[in-house]
Amino acid sequence: MRKCSLFIFLVYAIGFGQNKQVLYDFAGLPQTLLLNPGAEVENKFHIGLPLFSQVSAQGGFTGFSAYDIFADNGIDINDKIKAAVNKYGTAEFVAFNQQLEVLSGGFRLPNNDYLSFGFYEEVDFLAKIPRDMVDLFYEGNTVIDRRYSIKKLAARAEMVGVLHAGLSKKINEKWNLGARAKIYSGVFNINSKSNSGSFYTEEGTQNMYRQHLDNVNFLMQTSGIFFHDGEEIDVSYVKSKLLFGGNLGVGVDLGFTHHYSKQWTITGSILDFGFINNSKNVESFLYKGDYQVEGVQLSFDPDNPEDYWSDLKDDFDNSILSDTLYKSYISFRPVKLNGSASYSFGRKYDDCRFLIDRGLYVNKMGFQLFSTVGAVHSYVAGTLFFERWINKHLQTKLTYTVDPYSFSNVGLGLSTHIGIVNLYVTADNLLSLNNIYNAKSASFQMGINFIFKDKN
Amino acid sequence: MKNIKIKKIAVTALVILSLMGCTKDIDFNQLDDANIHTAFISTLIYLNLTAPDFLNDFNQEIRVTSDFIEPPITDETKPYLEKVEFTVITKNTFNRNFKLSITFYDAFGAPIYVLQPIINVPENSSELTTIIEIPKADIHFIYNTRYFGFTILLSPSTDGSVILISDTSKFDLKSSAKLFFNYRKI
Numbered sequence: 001m002r003k004c005s006l007f008i009f010l011v012y013a014i015g016f017g018q019n020k021q022v023l024y025d026f027a028g029l030p031q032t033l034l035l036n037p038g039a040e041v042e043n044k045f046h047i048g049l050p051l052f053s054q055v056s057a058q059g060g061f062t063g064f065s066a067y068d069i070f071a072d073n074g075i076d077i078n079d080k081i082k083a084a085v086n087k088y089g090t091a092e093f094v095a096f097n098q099q100l101e102v103l104s105g106g107f108r109l110p111n112n113d114y115l116s117f118g119f120y121e122e123v124d125f126l127a128k129i130p131r132d133m134v135d136l137f138y139e140g141n142t143v144i145d146r147r148y149s150i151k152k153l154a155a156r157a158e159m160v161g162v163l164h165a166g167l168s169k170k171i172n173e174k175w176n177l178g179a180r181a182k183i184y185s186g187v188f189n190i191n192s193k194s195n196s197g198s199f200y201t202e203e204g205t206q207n208m209y210r211q212h213l214d215n216v217n218f219l220m221q222t223s224g225i226f227f228h229d230g231e232e233i234d235v236s237y238v239k240s241k242l243l244f245g246g247n248l249g250v251g252v253d254l255g256f257t258h259h260y261s262k263q264w265t266i267t268g269s270i271l272d273f274g275f276i277n278n279s280k281n282v283e284s285f286l287y288k289g290d291y292q293v294e295g296v297q298l299s300f301d302p303d304n305p306e307d308y309w310s311d312l313k314d315d316f317d318n319s320i321l322s323d324t325l326y327k328s329y330i331s332f333r334p335v336k337l338n339g340s341a342s343y344s345f346g347r348k349y350d351d352c353r354f355l356i357d358r359g360l361y362v363n364k365m366g367f368q369l370f371s372t373v374g375a376v377h378s379y380v381a382g383t384l385f386f387e388r389w390i391n392k393h394l395q396t397k398l399t400y401t402v403d404p405y406s407f408s409n410v411g412l413g414l415s416t417h418i419g420i421v422n423l424y425v426t427a428d429n430l431l432s433l434n435n436i437y438n439a440k441s442a443s444f445q446m447g448i449n450f451i452f453k454d455k456n
Numbered sequence: 457m458k459n460i461k462i463k464k465i466a467v468t469a470l471v472i473l474s475l476m477g478c479t480k481d482i483d484f485n486q487l488d489d490a491n492i493h494t495a496f497i498s499t500l501i502y503l504n505l506t507a508p509d510f511l512n513d514f515n516q517e518i519r520v521t522s523d524f525i526e527p528p529i530t531d532e533t534k535p536y537l538e539k540v541e542f543t544v545i546t547k548n549t550f551n552r553n554f555k556l557s558i559t560f561y562d563a564f565g566a567p568i569y570v571l572q573p574i575i576n577v578p579e580n581s582s583e584l585t586t587i588i589e590i591p592k593a594d595i596h597f598i599y600n601t602r603y604f605g606f607t608i609l610l611s612p613s614t615d616g617s618v619i620l621i622s623d624t625s626k627f628d629l630k631s632s633a634k635l636f637f638n639y640r641k642i
Contacts, residue, residue: 072481077490140495142634207502208545208632295499295631298523298606300509309527437482 019370019403020056021383022426023445024338025267027395027415029424030106030449033116035338036269037166037178038255041106041114042453046422048104048118049448056099060405060441063092063129067438085138088131091152093377093404096125101447108454116180117165121242124334127155128377132198141201144209149198150218154376158331159187160276161242166253173259180253184333186276187241188224191331193376195219207294216320218287221329223247223278231281249276251333263361267340272333279328291319334374342366342385362389368399379404393417401428405441422449492639500542501525501606503629507619510610515621519610524561526603534599539636540590546577550625553579553611558588560601567605569597577627 024035030046031054032039048054064084069077099122106116130152141148166180197216204210224246231237240246251274258266293315296308344361368383381403389395397413411428425446432439510518548554554577560569571588578584590598610619619625 067482070482070484070486072483072486077486078492081490081492138492138494140497140637142495142497201497201499204499204630206504206630207499208543208630209497209499211499293499294502296501296525298501298503298525300503300505300521300523300606300608302521305524308525 019058019372019381019401020426020443020445021368021370021381021385021401022397022399022411022413022428023424024368024370025340025342026387026397026413026426027424029415029422030104030116030451031101031424031445031447033106033114033166033168033178033180034120034164034253035271036255036257036267037116037180037253038168038176038257038269039178039267040170040176040257041116041168043106043108043114044452044454045107046105046116046449046451048101049450050103051100052448053104053118054099054101054120054445054447056443056445057097058441058443059094059096061092061094062404062440063088063094065438065440067435070437085134088134091128091130093126093128095127096123098123104449112170114168115165116168119161119163121159121161123159125155125157126334126374126376127157128152136199141199145200145202147198147200147214150195150216151197153195153218154193155190155220156193156331156334156374156376157188157190158276159238159242161185161187161244161246163244164253175259176257178253178255182251182253182272182274183244184249184251184274184276185242185244186224186247186249186278186331187238188222189247189276189278189331190220190222190225191329191376192218192220204294206297210292210294213289213291213320216287216289216291219284221278221282221284221325221331223280223282223329225281226283227281247276247278247280249331249333250274255338263344265340265342265344265366267338267342269336269338271336271338273335275330275332277328278331282326282328284325284327284329286323286325287320289320291316332374334372334376337371337373338368339370340366340368342387346388360389363387397426399428403441406439409441411443417451420450420452422451423447424449488641490640492637494637494639496635496637498633498635500631500633501629502631503627505608505627507621507623507625509627510619511621517610517618519612520607521610522605522607524603524605529599529601531599533635533637534596535642536637536639537595537598537635538592538638540595540598541634541636542571542588542590543632543634544575544586544588545583545630546575546581546586547583547626547628548577548579548581550619550623550627551579551617552613552619553577554627555609555611556629557607557609559605559607560597561603561605562600563602565602568600569594577629 020035023031025032025039028041068084069080099120101118101120104118106114108114132148136148162182162184164180164182166178168178170176195218198214201209201211251272253271255269260266296312299306342364343366344364346361346363364387366385368385370381372378381401383399383401385397385399387397393416395415399411401409403409408431409428410430412430413426415424427444429439429442512518556575558571559567562568575586
């Protein structure tokens with residue numbers, strides 16, 4: 001049964017962490033300023049339709065797709081699960097990112113700088129799951145001396161409200177620089193990284209087996225997850241935390257656009273270089289130590305009955321430090337790096353072959369790099385793109401991206417300008433549209449802006 | 457002319473992409489048939505018993521001796537646990553036979569299940585391995601158990617001899633459990 005389900009494609013598969021390769025430097029959209037504060041915009045001023053100026057969701061899982069497991073192809077699901085487990089890498093990760101721009105605006109200052117500002121809400125989740133944990137669940141621990149390590153186990157999740165203001169400044173004909181200041185208000189945060197430790201079973205001396213928890217060092221920090229003062233989580237709670245009632249932090253974005261020559265342009269940006277001080281409703285869990293056990297040695301001494309289980313538990317508690325911490329902590333935002341080199345070509349002529357605008361090229365092609373750097377996980381994605389003005393109302397961008405999810409990620413962006421109204425839609429992994437369940441990742445952004453340009 | 461061509465290509469691409477917005481056959485109901493069979497091994501009890509362990513304060517033989525363990529057992533794994541297999545390795549240099557029985561007791565101290573077979577340890581026996589299985593039908597007894605009782609029965613000697621305090625013989629026992637789970641949709 002074939003179902004047309006573009007919607008499922010858009011919402012399925014928890015997408016790819018924050019690489020907005022189609023939106024980056026696209027069509028002079030105001031939202032490109034959020035990806036590169038040094039981007040050039042030609043607007044006199046703009047305002048985004050509240051709540052609809054940018055709706056964005058991205059997600060993905062590098063391990064396997066829904067189709068790998070649920071394909072109706074006559075193969076037993078258990079064989080498909082086994083195949084998926086067999087091809088699982090050393091560690092795979094699952095990511096989800098969602099952004100909703102609540103307010104967005106900007107205007108050109110008298111000195112020709114462009115000031116943009118706004119407020120958006122963001123949910124970000126990333127978990128890195130080591131193969132050892134999958135094997136332990138799937139196969140059990142019957143392989144003697146096999147170590148199941150949590151070294152690659154890491155996760156972060158957070159929900160933040162971000163108030164921001166940035167300036168894009170034209171330095172000269174070649175350089176445009178920009179910076180954006182951000183104030184973060186965290187609703188919740190979960191952070192677990194730099195974990196270590198392994199579990200293994202070996203042949204014992206006193207007993208058949210000796211089981212070990214070796215060099216365990218696990219820390220999971222949380223804020224806004226556990227409550228002790230009767231606070232209830234509802235919409236008003238989330239709103240109040242998003243609007244600066246949460247854990248506060250600051251950050252900065254920096255970016256540039258450099259016209260190397262008339263047709264060659266280089267851009268770059270660093271985003272979310274900042275931190276949040278988590279001090280409200282903090283509860284963190286620490287486990288540290290070594291433990292080994294060969295079993296319980298029964299003494300068969302009725303005169304001195306022993307509480308074996310209690311002794312075992314005490315021994316465990318003495319060996320593995322288990323602590324709950326209520327101390328505030330700093331969480332760093334995952335830093336994102338963008339860069340591009342592009343070549344513009346193709347002059348725009350009218351029907352009588354008169355050059356319409358000497359400075360305007362209708363085509364642009366180039367290469368983009370994206371990287372996110374964080375303690376939980378870092379990765380790089382590369383994109384080839386082609387951008388074109390179809391006509392004065394429609395601009396398009398086609399991208400081909402290689403990332404940890406796929407070597408065949410094709411994306412498309414459309415931006416229309418009709419009067420002052422600008423509507424844009426971007427999505428990637430379009431090749432998976434013929435079988436959306438086979439996509440390991442998906443992302444889309446869409447929004448509506450009202451853009452006012454200089455009449456001249 | 458060139459622009460018109462590009463527009464046509466763009467529109468065609470969009471139409472194709474829209475038509476491609478489909479799924480191949482997929483069946484989420486297969487989840488009902490998914491089974492993940494997993495086995496975990498756990499070390500259990502061990503014994504290193506010598507002559508004094510079978511003698512009372514007057515150095516008289518104790519024919520029956522018992523000990524108990526009271527581990528907390530939760531119901532979380534109950535739907536998925538399908539079988540438990542105990543492996544018991546014994547070694548006995550005493551000139552006497554032993555029998556070891558393992559009994560499950562409920563919260564009222566009543567015996568509700570006895571592992572079968574009872575482990576028979578012949579006199580002067582080298583390493584002997586006994587496998588004991590709790591089948592699926594009996595798994596529920598585990599979750600009704602408050603504590604496990606271990607009872608050693610010392611069989612009378614055939615020649616009338618008794619264990620002396622000076623006897624250097626040993627009765628060693630090692631054990632492990634293998635728990636078989638079947639994770640599936642409940």
